[in-house]
Amino acid sequence: MTGAVQSSVDRRQELSWVLGGPQGGGINASAELFARALARGGLWVFANIEFHSNIMGKHSYYRVTAAPAAIHSHLDTIDMLVALDEETLFGDAPQRKQYPSHTGHVHEVVAGGGIVYDADLKIDQTRFKRQDVQLYPIPYLEVLEQALTSLGRPGQARKHIVMRNTVALGASIGLIGYDEALVEAIIRESFKGRKAEAADMNVAAMRTAAAYARDHFSVRPRAQLRALPEGERRHHVMMKGVHAVAIAKLKAGLGLQTYYPISPATDESVYLESQGPAHQLVVIQAEDEIASINMAVGAAHMGVRAATSTAGPGFALMSEGIGFAAITEAPGPVVFLWQRGGPSTGLPTRSEQADLQFALHPAHGDFPHLVVAPGDLEEAFYHSFESFNWADRYQIPVLVLLDKFLASSFFTVGKIDMSRLRIDRGLLYQPATPERDGYRRHALTANGVSPRSVPGTAGGIFSTTSDEHDPQGHITEGVENRIAMMRKRMVKLETAAREIPSSFKLELFGPGEADVTLLGWGSSKGAILDAIPALERSGRRVNFLQIRMMRPFPVQEVSAILGRSSSIVLIEGNFSGQLGALVREQTGIEPAHRVLKYDGRPFSRNEVVEGVERALSERQPEVMVSHA
Amino acid sequence: MPEATAARRFTLQEYKTDQHVDWCPGCGDFGILSSIQQAFYQLQIPPHRVAMISGIGCSGKTPHYVDTYGLHTLHGRALPVATGAKLANHELTVVAVGGDGDGYGIGAGYFLNSGRRNLDITYIVFNNGVYGLTKGQASPTLAKGLRTKSMPEPSIQEGINPIAVALGAGYTWIGRGDALDVKHLVSLIVEAIRHRGTSFLDVFQTCPVYNDLRTKEWYAGQDIGRARLQRLDQDPSWDPQVKQPDDLAEVVQKKVRALQASYETGDRLSVGVFYKIALPTYEDQMAEKVPALKDHPLVDLPLDQRDIEGLLRSFE
Numbered sequence: 001m002t003g004a005v006q007s008s009v010d011r012r013q014e015l016s017w018v019l020g021g022p023q024g025g026g027i028n029a030s031a032e033l034f035a036r037a038l039a040r041g042g043l044w045v046f047a048n049i050e051f052h053s054n055i056m057g058k059h060s061y062y063r064v065t066a067a068p069a070a071i072h073s074h075l076d077t078i079d080m081l082v083a084l085d086e087e088t089l090f091g092d093a094p095q096r097k098q099y100p101s102h103t104g105h106v107h108e109v110v111a112g113g114g115i116v117y118d119a120d121l122k123i124d125q126t127r128f129k130r131q132d133v134q135l136y137p138i139p140y141l142e143v144l145e146q147a148l149t150s151l152g153r154p155g156q157a158r159k160h161i162v163m164r165n166t167v168a169l170g171a172s173i174g175l176i177g178y179d180e181a182l183v184e185a186i187i188r189e190s191f192k193g194r195k196a197e198a199a200d201m202n203v204a205a206m207r208t209a210a211a212y213a214r215d216h217f218s219v220r221p222r223a224q225l226r227a228l229p230e231g232e233r234r235h236h237v238m239m240k241g242v243h244a245v246a247i248a249k250l251k252a253g254l255g256l257q258t259y260y261p262i263s264p265a266t267d268e269s270v271y272l273e274s275q276g277p278a279h280q281l282v283v284i285q286a287e288d289e290i291a292s293i294n295m296a297v298g299a300a301h302m303g304v305r306a307a308t309s310t311a312g313p314g315f316a317l318m319s320e321g322i323g324f325a326a327i328t329e330a331p332g333p334v335v336f337l338w339q340r341g342g343p344s345t346g347l348p349t350r351s352e353q354a355d356l357q358f359a360l361h362p363a364h365g366d367f368p369h370l371v372v373a374p375g376d377l378e379e380a381f382y383h384s385f386e387s388f389n390w391a392d393r394y395q396i397p398v399l400v401l402l403d404k405f406l407a408s409s410f411f412t413v414g415k416i417d418m419s420r421l422r423i424d425r426g427l428l429y430q431p432a433t434p435e436r437d438g439y440r441r442h443a444l445t446a447n448g449v450s451p452r453s454v455p456g457t458a459g460g461i462f463s464t465t466s467d468e469h470d471p472q473g474h475i476t477e478g479v480e481n482r483i484a485m486m487r488k489r490m491v492k493l494e495t496a497a498r499e500i501p502s503s504f505k506l507e508l509f510g511p512g513e514a515d516v517t518l519l520g521w522g523s524s525k526g527a528i529l530d531a532i533p534a535l536e537r538s539g540r541r542v543n544f545l546q547i548r549m550m551r552p553f554p555v556q557e558v559s560a561i562l563g564r565s566s567s568i569v570l571i572e573g574n575f576s577g578q579l580g581a582l583v584r585e586q587t588g589i590e591p592a593h594r595v596l597k598y599d600g601r602p603f604s605r606n607e608v609v610e611g612v613e614r615a616l617s618e619r620q621p622e623v624m625v626s627h628a
Numbered sequence: 629m630p631e632a633t634a635a636r637r638f639t640l641q642e643y644k645t646d647q648h649v650d651w652c653p654g655c656g657d658f659g660i661l662s663s664i665q666q667a668f669y670q671l672q673i674p675p676h677r678v679a680m681i682s683g684i685g686c687s688g689k690t691p692h693y694v695d696t697y698g699l700h701t702l703h704g705r706a707l708p709v710a711t712g713a714k715l716a717n718h719e720l721t722v723v724a725v726g727g728d729g730d731g732y733g734i735g736a737g738y739f740l741n742s743g744r745r746n747l748d749i750t751y752i753v754f755n756n757g758v759y760g761l762t763k764g765q766a767s768p769t770l771a772k773g774l775r776t777k778s779m780p781e782p783s784i785q786e787g788i789n790p791i792a793v794a795l796g797a798g799y800t801w802i803g804r805g806d807a808l809d810v811k812h813l814v815s816l817i818v819e820a821i822r823h824r825g826t827s828f829l830d831v832f833q834t835c836p837v838y839n840d841l842r843t844k845e846w847y848a849g850q851d852i853g854r855a856r857l858q859r860l861d862q863d864p865s866w867d868p869q870v871k872q873p874d875d876l877a878e879v880v881q882k883k884v885r886a887l888q889a890s891y892e893t894g895d896r897l898s899v900g901v902f903y904k905i906a907l908p909t910y911e912d913q914m915a916e917k918v919p920a921l922k923d924h925p926l927v928d929l930p931l932d933q934r935d936i937e938g939l940l941r942s943f944e
Contacts (some may be wrong), residue, residue, distance in 0.1 A: 239943040247939050253932035256715055275939070277917045280929050282715055287741035291708040294701065298681070298712025301699055302720070303927045306712065324702050416940060423932040434676075454927065455697040456717055458676045463645075463691045463698030466684070474647055474692050475700075 013068050015176065015225040016075045018105055019168070020061035021084030023054055030165040031062035033190060034173075035410050037183040038066040039236040041227025046071055046526075048409035050601065050628075052101075053263065053348040059087050059102065068228055072376065072411075072526030076604035076627040078108045079223035082172045083117040084165065090127065102628075109133050114221030116171045116213070118164070134221050136213060138171045140164040147208035151200060166205040174210030175220055179227045237413045241406035242268040244377040244413065245309075245336060248384035250279050253423055255304035257283045258292040263348045264404040265309040265338040289314035293321030296333035300325070301464075303454035305388050309336040311404075312355050313345060315362070323363035325397040326489065328464045329442060331426060331452060332391035332398065336384070339403040341600035350600030351405040353522050354574035357581065359399050360551055366486065368394070368448075368493045371550040372504065373401040375525030377411045379548065385421055386504060392426035393499075394492045395452060401550070403573075405523045405602040427451045431459030440471040444484055448492035497552035505554040508561055510543030516616065517565035518544040519591055520572055521579050524603045528571055531608035550582060559587040569593040569612050573603060577622075594622045601628040640669040645695045654844075656807035656833030657686055660754055661693055663810050664723070667817035668696070673721050681710040683726030683735060685761050687754035690725050704735025707742045707751060714747045717925040718911045721821060722747075728755040728830075732768040732788055739790075743797025746825045747910040752817065753790065753828075754807070756835040757842050764838030771893075777840045791890035791902055794828045795883050801827035802868075802886065802903045806857050807834065808844060812899070819901065825909050832857070832899070852895055860889060860900030870905035879905065 017034070021027045028049065035047040043066045051060035065074045083089050083105075091104035109115060111132040117123065119137035128135060144167050145157035166187075173183055184203050191199035227233070246268050249257070259269035273283040286292040292308045299306035310318065315337050325333065339355045341347025359371050370390055374380040380402060387398040429451035431437060441462035443450040450471075453460025464473035470481050509529060516535070520528050525546050535542045545561050547554070562568060562583070568591035570580045575598040584590045595611030597603055607625040615623045643665040651657045668678060678696035682688040684703035691698025697720070701709045710724040731739050731753045742751065757770040764778030768788050775782035794802045801823040805813040813831065820827035834844050849856040860866045870882050886902040915921040920929055 235944070237940055237943045243943065247936050250934050250939070251936045253934065255926045255929070255931050256712065258712070279934055280918050280920050280926075280931060282914060282918065282921075282926055284711075284715065286708065287737050290705065291711075291738055291741070294705045294708035295712035295715070297701075298699065298709035299716035299926075300712075301709075302679070302713045302716035304716035305931065306716070320702050321705070324705075328699070413943075455679055455713075456677060456720055456925075456927070458674070461676050461695060461697055463680075463696075463700065465692070465700035466702055467700065473698075475689070 014071065015066050015079050015223050016077060017064045017066075017080045017082070017172065018061055018078045019082045019084070020059065020088030020105055021165070022056070022087075023051055023058045023060045024056035025084055026162055026165045027060060027062050027084065030169045031064055032410065033186055034169055034183070035064045036238060037178070037186045038064065038225070039238045039412060040186060041179060041182050042233025042236070043068055043225070043228065044071050044412045045236070045238055046074060046409065046411055048074055048405065048602065051349050059092065061088065061105065066225060071530060073530040073603070073605045075606055076108060077110045077606065078105060079110055079113045080172050080176055080221055081105050081109050081113070081115045082168045083115065084168060086121050086123065089115070089117060089123070106130060112222030114175055116168055116175070134217070134219055136171065136175060136217055138167065138209065138213060140167045143167050143171075143209050143212050144205055146212070147204040148201065150208065151204050160201060163202060163205045166202045167209040170206035170209030171213040173206065174213035175217070177220070177224045177226065180207055180210055182227055238410050239377065239413055240267070240408055240410055241377055241380055241402060242271060242408070244381045245384045245400075245402065246271045246275070248381040249307055249388075250275060250281065251421055252385045252388040253305050254281060254307055254388070256296065256299040256306045257281065258286050258295045258306070258308045259283070259310065260286050260289045260292050260314055262311045262314045264340055264407040265311050265314070265336065267407065268309045268336065268338070289317035290321065293318040293333070293335070294324070297321055297325045297330050300330045300332035300391070301328070301455065305392075306333040307336060308333055309338065311338050311340045312342045312358070315355065315358070319363040322369065322397050323365060323367055324466045326367035326369055327466055327468070329395040329450070329452075329489070330397070331395045332388065334384075334387045334391050334398045334400060336400045336402060338407050339401065347600040349404065351403050351523070351602045352574060352598065352600055353403060353524065353572050354578065354598070356401065356521070356550060356574070356578040359401050360582065362399070366490065368396050368489055369551065370394070370396060370398040370496060371401060372398070373522045373548055373550055375522055375546055375548065377406070377413045378416075380406060381416060382420065383504065383548070389424040390496065390500070393424060394449060394496050395426065396492055401522065403523050429453040429460050431457060434458035436461070441473045442469060442471045442485070442488070444471060444488050447495040448488050448490070449495065493552045500549070502554070502557060505549035506545065506547050506557055508543055508545050511541055512543070513564050514541040514543040516540055516542045516567045516569060516612070517562065518542065518612065519547075519562070519568055519570045519579070519583070520544065521547045524571060524573055524608070527603040527605045527608045530605045531612070534609045535612055547579065553582065553586045555586050558583065559589065562587065562589045567592055567616070569595060569615055571595045571603070571608060571611065573597045593620065595625060596622065597625050599626040599628050601626070638669065638672055638674065640665060642675055643668045643695055645693055647692045649693050650689065651686055652837050654834070654836040655686070656756060656835065657690070657754060659807035659810050659813065660752065660831055660833060661690055663813040663817055664690070664752070665694060666810070666814045667821060668694070670814065670818055671821060677719070678721045678723065679713050681706050681713060681722065681724045683730035685727040685730050685759070687725055687727040687730070704730050704733070704738065706730065707735065707738035710749050710751075711742065711745070711747060714749050714911070715914075715926060717927045718748065718921070719925045722749040723821065724749060724751045726753060727760075727767070728753055728757065728769045728790070729759045729767040732790055732793075736768070740793065740797045742826055743794060743799040743828070745910045746798070746800055746907055748824050748826070750817070750820045750827045750829065752820070753830045754833045755790070755830050756833040756839055758835050758839045760835050760838055774841055776838055778838050789890055790830050792887055795886055795890070795903060799828040800825035800905050800907050801901070803827070803829045803901045804899045805829060805831045806847065806899050807831050808847065809857075809899075812859065816901070823904065825907060832897070856895060856897050857899050858896050860898050860902065868901045868903050873905050873907055
């Protein structure tokens, strides 16, 4: 990380494309295919999905943002809206008498933008109430029939109705002028072998629709997008957070992954399970999260790198297991907490950054644990990898805070630097003799770390307990031992703080001194970074302090940076400003302004710009933003 | 792992620690502890190849008194911890222990679901009908209408039948012992540990301080002039072993007989082996997916050598 603000997106070259339709209607496949075709053309791509906690039928939409330069976030405006149904256009107010869940996407389309929809819906164009956008009614079924006829399959459009997604996608590609050959290549890669026939049909549907749209509409939407010239195309890996984290865990030598199904964490475990046979990984679906955490603690004590992945409701059940791992000085587990909207069941499929304070205080009593909060996929990769080293080195549970937005959005990822990845299993006990030699599992040491024996080893026998215990691991309630053991365990936080490199703790983007310092954490990093150029337009100097390690908290570094700031704007996706509370607790510094968002949707770039501008210009201590 | 000590015999003393055993005088737990130590001794399992995992309560202290690897975990969570431990190193002998409140109350979900997996572990429940360490509240096995001396009112909840639950959950070896009959209990523990798969052993245990109903005298049947505990194997026709594991009719027939025996209450309580069946273990099935586990436990695999380049390429 250079610390430079890398975002240099020219808004005029950027495309914000949204495909909306009923859940289960195949929008994921089409949008991901499109995103891959854009990445193949050398563009930076960012794609995020919004969906209901529902299997079929409710409105969901997928947004693909692409540009020739680095982008880390989405806009909440739309250049090209592709609708599979009427609800995508106008929302669900007609069906729901009260509290419609959304008002559709037509109002989000920019002037000069385009809307592709099914002509068969026979929508009176005055309903759009938009004179400034281009409407492209496309008869999906008729175009599909044409495409299938061209393959010698007349009369089969209804049978292959699922391909109307591809028709809609094709029409939008024809209108924005993207390279159809790249899209065709991705379609053919997606449908290989036994599905090759489907490849032909989808390619025909896409190309026929593109041609239809071009032939029937002379006015194009303003946003046009081209692949970069072949020589300028970067080599892009495009993946979701669940994949980046899972692959990092494999590289870190994970032996056992435990989980109980929960959105948005499950995809990570399912992906890991699919890789289990090839990579000698054991993944077990537990009966609940209490079992998940305790299985992982048991495995960690046996010397295997163990992890569990969950979301807030599951993490709530893991409390006692985390305290158990901490007091018994287990080397782990590493717990991956994919935050979603809370409290309680809350918003199961939406994003929020509201579990920070919970992650900092996950169980009763005072005990050491690490909490890190990566802000993008590369950080998620390196932090996830390193968390296993920390778990072994300090024999403590490590918590990696992520969220639904990172879990399920597609990001363009830079090349992983393998030379940075070194496995460190920490201090191991090597018995001099296979006989008993007075091994003390919890021996008192200056840095708090005692050499651990791997069960199964002769001469290293120990027993330990969730009760307070003596250095041998046996129960004792004596006061001297209690004080020594509390200090021994807690000093590990100081050891960790001293040893862990600063790059894992925080980063300051932009100039060392600025007129305004943005303060944030986690997945809002992308939107904040991309918002900086717009915030600097008025001539003010802006920097951004991203905090990545929450415990142990980098007190000195944060105090020094914030102490130099003339104005601090806290930006986070929760109601109470949880990072702000932590910063005040640890440094005594209180940000003058807070931009908060708790509608269950991730920050868009324009929300950050609007929130910061309003906070500063209106001198508001707190601004709530919600464009969703 | 080189077995430096494999050649010599272990003494019974080597399975005992120097820790003071802090159970009350006359506690049934002593009989169970002694039986566990004797079983390990009979089987000559090297102490460092055993992991004892316990829950919370009086029984939870057992690992401190057995000189093997031990984890004294949380209330009700011995089985998940044991499951993780066994998955990490299936070459260890993993024995989970806990009380009836621990296993059938707060840990009931794990008691049930561990039966579905058939890991090669042993689960021993110290069943005394009360929560001893919190001074004698009714446990899940205390029968309805009973009131021990520390209960303000008789229980109006039914007591569960753990043998019946274990039959439904899918345990592949189900037995019940008596803490006061150490010789028989040792033989049951030996058989339970030898069984490939999850063995479940419920042990009647007296709590002389808080359970004044299920006393040594009661089990001996002093009030009815005949011992209440009857060994199943005294019936010559008793055969708990399923001969054809894929013969559903035989499985059901054996389970029905075991269920009937488990519901004999009051004047006659059965001890012994209720049911056993040879089925593939969880480890066997995991090794089908991850063949390296056939030769080595997970903890010994070179997991830090993984190549992830191919995985990253699959996202290009």
